[in-house]
Structure formats: C-alpha cells, structure tokens
Amino acid sequence: MKNTKNKMMALIMAAAVMTAAFTGCKSTPKDSDVKAGVETAIQSSPTATNVTVSVDQGIATLTGQVPDQGSKDSLEKTAAAVAGVKSVINNLTITPATPVSVSMDDPLAAAVKDATKDYPTVTGTVADGVISLKGEIQKANLQKLMMTLQALKPKKVETAGLTVK
Amino acid sequence: MALQEKYKELIDAANTAGVGNLSVREQDGVLYIDGTTNGTVKQQLWDTYERLDPNYASGDLVMNINSVAGVVEGAQLKVTTNSSNLNIRKGPSTNDEIVGKAARHEVVTLVSKENDQWWVVKTADGEQGYAYTQYLTPIG
Known part of the structure; x- marks a missing residue:
C-alpha cells in the first residue's frame, strides 16, 4: 500500500514537472x-518602412516614423496580434509625409502663383514679403490682378518689371 | 504723411462711403488701407487708386478692401470668369487636382471659406471642391 502511494506521488510529480516544462516552453x-513574426506581420503595411521592432520578454517595442495616427494605431494592432507578443510599447512618432515649410514667404509665393495663373505672361516672385511682378499684362486685367495681389497682405507690390500694354 | 496726402482723395472716399473697420497706416514708405465694404464701393475705390497712381507703378500703397466678408455659408455665388469654366479643385491651391468645373455664369453654393482666396463651393450637380474667390460674385 505504501509502495503504491509512493509510485502515485512519483507519477504526479513527474507529470507536474513535464506539464510545467511543456507550458513554460509554449x-x-x-x-x-x-x-521576426512582428516584422513579417507589419511588412505588408506601406507605412512601416521606417519602423523598427525590438522584443524583450514578449514585450514588443515599435520605434520609428509613420505619416499619421491611423498608421500608428494599426501597426500597434498588427503587432499585438502576433503570437508571443504579450504587450506593445508604441513609440512611433508621427511625421507628415511632406515637411511643413517654415518660411513666411512660401504661403505668399503659393498665393501669388495662384493669382497669376490666368495671366501666363506675368510672373510674380516673393522676397521678404514683397511681390515683384515681371512680364506683360493687358491694361484691362491689371486692376483685377492688383486687387487680388494686394489682398494677400504683402509688404508691397513692385511693378517696375511689368509692362502694361 | 506724404503718402496720406497723395492718396487723400482715396482715403476721403473710403471714409465717405462708410467702409467698415477702415484702417489707414503708413510704414516704411508704404501706405496700407484695409477695410470691408460692398462690391460697388470697392470698385470705385480701386478706380480712384488707379487714377491717382496710374498702372499702380509707385508700389507705395497696398489696398485690401474686402467686399465678400459678409457672405455667409449657403450663399448663392455666380461664376464670373472672363470666358472659361471655373475649376473646382480638391484642395485650396492651383496645384491641387481638378475635381469638377462650373460654367461661366453658373450659380454655385458657398459651403465654407478656407481663406480669402479659396472657398469650398457646391454646384447644382453636387460637385464640391475649392474654387478661387476672384471668380465668384455673390448674388443679391
């Protein structure tokens, strides 16, 4: 009876050890x-080109740049769904695809381009807030163009290079 | 002060016409006149400006008279291009893709104002996008 009990105990213990080893491994x-699994999973996303993955004890960390919040969220979701990932630390930063210009002249130059578009013989350049016009314009169109340009809040409008026909 | 003398007739006309928020100031050799009014007064002021400074050659005045400040969303706008169709674009720039066109003298509806140059409009056919305000004239 005692022998049987010992055998039973040994069996249970062996089973316990094996189970622990088995589940531990899994x-x-x-x-x-x-x-590698996370990298494969996020590879299909076109916004993941500047993203790097590291994993420490099942915790995946995403770093790098993505163009928008939607990409950031979806990459985190994709990574979290990979087998073996316990949690995701999302360190992705959002950098708009086109760098934002800091120069004050740029929006003015863009507005001048729009305003002169219908007058192909006129070119307008912008420097330090001053719009300089060059080329030729029909007298009938000059007032309309000046109305538009002076509404863009320039410092001044130079017409020295403009010939009025 | 010299510039205010040169453009005295223009400043007086703006005052007489009751231009709203009229601001006249001189800085670094340039006179700045800003204000809001209707389309008729704006045209009169610009004709005066052109008479006082033929071909706007001096470059010593920047006049920004807004005649469309009071136009609100839902307003009807007439397309007043010189002859061609008005492009309706995806974004507020001529770099943006054309998503529709409005014929000359067609009437469109103001949806919203992006800035003084670009408004979002909707055509009777339901085409919606950004149009250049210079070619839109409020009706009524």
Whole structure:
C-alpha cells in the first residue's frame, strides 16, 4: 500500500514537472522569433518602412516614423496580434509625409502663383514679403490682378518689371 | 504723411462711403488701407487708386478692401470668369487636382471659406471642391 502511494506521488510529480516544462516552453517563445513574426506581420503595411521592432520578454517595442495616427494605431494592432507578443510599447512618432515649410514667404509665393495663373505672361516672385511682378499684362486685367495681389497682405507690390500694354 | 496726402482723395472716399473697420497706416514708405465694404464701393475705390497712381507703378500703397466678408455659408455665388469654366479643385491651391468645373455664369453654393482666396463651393450637380474667390460674385 505504501509502495503504491509512493509510485502515485512519483507519477504526479513527474507529470507536474513535464506539464510545467511543456507550458513554460509554449508561453515563452524566443524573443528573436517573436521579433521576426512582428516584422513579417507589419511588412505588408506601406507605412512601416521606417519602423523598427525590438522584443524583450514578449514585450514588443515599435520605434520609428509613420505619416499619421491611423498608421500608428494599426501597426500597434498588427503587432499585438502576433503570437508571443504579450504587450506593445508604441513609440512611433508621427511625421507628415511632406515637411511643413517654415518660411513666411512660401504661403505668399503659393498665393501669388495662384493669382497669376490666368495671366501666363506675368510672373510674380516673393522676397521678404514683397511681390515683384515681371512680364506683360493687358491694361484691362491689371486692376483685377492688383486687387487680388494686394489682398494677400504683402509688404508691397513692385511693378517696375511689368509692362502694361 | 506724404503718402496720406497723395492718396487723400482715396482715403476721403473710403471714409465717405462708410467702409467698415477702415484702417489707414503708413510704414516704411508704404501706405496700407484695409477695410470691408460692398462690391460697388470697392470698385470705385480701386478706380480712384488707379487714377491717382496710374498702372499702380509707385508700389507705395497696398489696398485690401474686402467686399465678400459678409457672405455667409449657403450663399448663392455666380461664376464670373472672363470666358472659361471655373475649376473646382480638391484642395485650396492651383496645384491641387481638378475635381469638377462650373460654367461661366453658373450659380454655385458657398459651403465654407478656407481663406480669402479659396472657398469650398457646391454646384447644382453636387460637385464640391475649392474654387478661387476672384471668380465668384455673390448674388443679391
């Protein structure tokens, strides 16, 4: 009877050890495998080109730049769904695709371009807030153009290079 | 002060016409006249400006008289291009793609104002996008 009890105990203990080893192995895949899994998963996203992945004990960290909040959220979701990922630290930063211009002359120059578009013989350049016109214009069109340009809040409008026909 | 003398007739006309928020100031050799009024007064002031400074050659005045400040969303606007159709664009710039066109003298509806140059308009056919305000004239 005592012998049987000991055998039973040994069996239970062996089973317990095996179970622990088995589940332990299953719940902690290698970080390097998880990293590869996340990289494969996010690869299909065109916005993931500047994203790097690191994994430490199942915690995946995303770093790099994406163009918008939607990409940031969707990449986090994709990474979280990969087997072996316990949680995701989302360190992605949002950088708009086109760098934002800092020069004050740029919006004015763009507005001048729009305003002179219908007068192909006129070119307008902008420097320090001053619009300089060059080329030729029909007298009938000059007032309309000046109305538009002076409403753009320039410092002044130079017409020295403009010939009025 | 010299510039205010040169353009005295213009400043007086703006005052007489009751131009709203009229501001006249001189800085670094340029006179700035700003204000809001209707289309008729704006045209009269610009004709006076052109007479006092033929071909706007001096470059010593920047006049920004807004005649469309009071135009509100839902207003009807007539397309007043010289001859061609008015482009309706995806964004507020001539770099933006054309998404529709409005014929000359067609009437469109103001949806919203992006800035003084670009408004979002909607045509009777339901085409919506950005149009250049210079070619839109409020009706009524």
